[in-house]
Amino acid sequence: MQQPSAKDAWTQILDAARGELPDHTIQSWLAPTEPLSLDSGCLTLGAPDEFAVQWNESKHAPLLTRLATSVLEVPTEVVFRVLEDRKQRPQMDFFVAPPPAPAGATVASENPSAQPLNDRYTFETFVIGKSNELAAAAAFAVAETPGKTYNPLFIHGATGLGKTHLMQAVAHQVLARTPETRVLYVGAEQFINEVIEGIHGRTMPDLRRRYRHDVDLFLVDDVHFLEGKEATQEEFFHTFNALYEGSKQIVLTSDRHPNELPGLEQRLVSRFVWGMVADIGHPDLEHRIAILRKKAEQDHLEMAIPDDVLAFIAQNVRSSVRELEGCIIKLLLYASLRHREVSVDLAREALADKLHPEASEATKKPESLPSIDRVQEVVARRWGVTPEGLRSKARIKSLTVPRQIAMYFARELLQMQLVEIGQAFGGRDHSTVIHSVEKVMKQLQRDRVFRERVEAAKQELFAR
Helix, strand or coil: CCCCCHHHHHHHHHHHHCCCCCHHHHHHHHCCCEEEEEECCEEEEEECCHHHHHHHHHHCHHHHHHHHHHHHCCCCEEEEEECHHHCCCCHHHHHCCCCCCCCCCCCCCCCCCCCCCCCCCCCCCCCCCCCCHHHHHHHHHHHHCCCCCCCCEEEEECCCCCHHHHHHHHHHHHHHHCCCCCEEEEEHHHHHHHHHHHHHHCCHHHHHHHHHCCCCEEEEECHHHHCCCHHHHHHHHHHHHHHHHCCCEEEEEECCCHHHCCCCCHHHHHHHCCCEEEEECCCCHHHHHHHHHHHHHHCCCCCCCCHHHHHHHHHHCCCCHHHHHHHHHHHHHHHHHHCCCCCHHHHHHHCCCCCCHHHCCCCCCCCCCCCHHHHHHHHHHHCCCCHHHHHCCCCCHHHHHHHHHHHHHHHHCCCCCHHHHHHHCCCCCHHHHHHHHHHHHHHHHHCHHHHHHHHHHHHHHCCC
């Protein structure tokens, strides 16, 4: 009898395994593997990373070897190894086979400073909601006409909300239309290190050529790291000018608005706001659910994770998109370890350390939300000021903290849009709202007394 191909053999073995392993185990650990070869009684399967290889070898290889011998009717050992082209891929890619490379793909840049783009960071995989719609629209406009619309594009927001995703989506879109575009994607820390090495090794002319002449699309992550680096800021200033004057598109990301980077020279700040400054905020509940559904669809997990589990995660994990993805990974690992189906009860066990205490009770009913007027009234009274003061344009010190706390409640509890919050507090700019919310969040993490005081105000807001 003619020996089947590795692909056909693996399909038959996988079908047999479905009768002995739970669906979530098949979906999470075996379906993402790739049959590589069937030779001399050995079926070799490619797995996404070393952890997956070790897990499958210890947990599933003996069973699969038995099934392979039965299906193929000859002694056949099943072994795993890491796929070569998966070694540098991000953690979430563990659950999905890599997309096929487009025919005739062109290497866009041979600049040794460039970092590789993530294939998954495209506009198609970016989930748009109220918190990021402005930034997404601006990024798409830049990708359509690079160097002409919104140059530079400055995207800011807290960690893990999608700034890098959106930045790289611009590059993918430009490369799809013009493959010969020379893209240079770097982190600010890398630029700093190269300047230091260039000064020490007297290779600055080469660095300037690479950054100022061999680039069509310049992407720089985390420019806030330039704060306080005077020599690096000097080089970045001249690099920015050279590219801008050459009509080269520049896209930058930071954790704060340019005006909120005190260690940055004013001449750089002024250039960063020349084009479009767009913020990405924390996603609301509906947006978080949409993100999780997109992630499940993208990683072929629709059958492994029910919708009610996705909704449960979205309700209880609010800090960042990155943490939402991390919850998916942790939940699947936990389910495989326990050999249990993914459910809300299992998610509550697996993610206990990430759930909001007030949301951990399965039967807790949602409470009616207070109005913004009620938020302002409670915060003002507890901090010894007036609601009118919070709504005024006054910038006196006694109003700053309670106003920031009230803005934080408006964003986190009431899920109000940035523009709405700004209008409710004297017509303030959305960047001011973002800064206020993030400042309160940081203070909550490091100041126990402050946290207890804010929590007491929150309890009063929901008191019946």
